[in-house]
Amino acid sequence: MTDLQLIGKQAKEAATQLALLDTKQKNQLLEHMATAVENNTEEILQANQMDLEQADSNGIKEVMKDRLKLTEDRIAxxxxxxxxxxxxxxxxxxxxHMWKNEDGLTIGQKRVPIGVIGIIYESRPNVTTDAASLCFKSGNTVILRGGKESFYSNQLLVSVLQEALNKNQFSPYAVQFIDDTSYETANEMMELTEYLDVLIPRGGAGLITHVKENAKVPVIETGTGNNHIYIDKDSQLDMATEIIANAKAQRPSVCNACETLLIHKEVAAFFLPAIEEELVELGIELRADEWASEYLPSARLAAEEDWSTEFLDYTLAVKVVDSIDEAIAHINHYNTKHSEAIVTDNYFSSQKFLNEIDAAAVYVNASTRFTDGFVFGFGAEIGISTQKLHARGPMGLEALTSTKYIIYGEGQTRK
Structure with missing residues (x-):
């Protein structure tokens, strides 16, 4: 059984050391970690092949295997x-911020590391290097607990990163990996309050819900993506078709893919047949309400649960709505607060959508696929937060920090 108390203790001690490094020192160590990943490409591919073979044995869908698979280009x-x-x-x-109060105290707000961050995640091995490097640059140590699907890839990647740190005279415990994928160990990690400052779950709805409901450690909820695109009555067919095709089919297994298409009744009869032709050609299965089914010969009738499902596959729910108000109400009822989009040429409709939709990212005339820390200019992301406290949306370096107040006085005492 993994000794999580020891791992936590080592992480906390390493966090103290890491907090003392300056930016140049952290950057040099990150460069060594990057070089180590490149130099171990063959070994990483071999470990990943073991994960892929296990995925085949477990009957994992091809669309999900794509999240798992590493290539030379992906490792680079x-x-x-x-x-x-x-x-x-x-x-x-x-x-x-720096200001002087009426007592003559100079008060500042300084950005500092959170400390020790725990991450429970599924499937994608690139999360391992993204999380490790983001945490390291922001002065945090990290304890990683990946899923069994990518166990061998994650284990080797962390070993490579630790070796790079060790070779360059820094504690390898800045990045640690829990090599036990059992539920018992995950649950124990959720109770590691003495050592973990925050826990970030990254994966499917089941994982995130379990962590939210059972963790004693503070949690930052990263989201599942039941995302919508609403095509307004004042929109262009070509733009609408291109956006929905990209949002659904470019990479359907990721959390920023679109899962439901809503379309205004005034353009449904004309738009939907053209959109259907494009989507069917891309291999998309359509599940439509009764109204939309009138214009979509290939669609099967949607069930109630389809409106709340994150398919992560080549499946799209379709619904015709009477108005933008109905679209907004539907989205706010069923969405997971991740990414939502409107396609419209009407400025007032766009502003209404931006103002009234409750989500971390809200788009006008663009694909939901852009919700990504790298695309937003953050370098990478630790996850996409769908909650409202501390951080929301793609979480980069700043989201992995806290603040403390620093106060300069000249002998003041409070009266």
Whole structure:
């Protein structure tokens, strides 16, 4: 059984050391980690092949295996991602505000590391290097608990990162991996209050719900993506078709893919047949309400649960709505607060949608696929937060920090 108390103790001690490094030192160590990933490409591919063979044995869908699979190009991209993070502005030590109060005290707000971050995640091995490098650059140590689907890939990647740190005279415990994928160990990690400052679950709805309901450690909820695109009555067919095709089919297994298409009744009869032709050609199965089914010969009738399902597959729910108000009400009822989009040429409709939709990212005339820390300019992301406290949306370096007040006096005492 994994000794989580020991892992936590080691992480906390390493966090103290990491907090003392300056930006140049952190960047140099990140560069060594990136080089180590590149130099171990063959070994990483071999470990990943073991995961892929296990996925075949377990009957995992091809669309999900794509999340798991590593190639030379993907490993090179992981190394480049680490380097990119090393080049980003370091938030640690930044004084965000400085003012003098009526007592003559000079008060400042300084950005500091959170401390020890725990991450429970599924499937994608690139999360391992993204999370490790983001945490390291922001001065945090990290305890990673990946899923059994990518066990061998994650285990080797962490070993490579630890070796790079160790070779360069820094504690390998800055990045640690829990090599027990049992539920019991995950549950024990959720109770590691003495050592973990925050726990971030990243994966499917079941994992996130379980962590939210059972963790004693503070949790940042990262979202499942039951995302919608609403096609307004004042929109262009070509634009609408291109956006929905991209949002649904470019990579359907990721959390920023679209799961439901809503369309205004005034354009449904004309738009839906053209959109259907494009989507069916891309291999999309359509599940439509009764109204939309009138214009979609290939669709099967949607069930109630389809409106709340994150398919993560080549499946799309379709519904005709009377108005933008009905679209907004439907989205706010069924969505997971992740990413929502409107396609419209009407400025007032766009502003109404932006103002009234409750989600971390809200788009006008663009695909939901852009909700991503790298795309937003954060280098990478630790996850996409769908909650409202501490952080919301793609979480980059700044989201992995806290603040403390620093106060300069000249002998003042409070009266």
């Amino acid at each position: 991209a992981m190394a480049d991602g680490i380097r990119h993070i090393s080049q980003l502005k370091d938030p640690i030590g930044t004084i965000e």
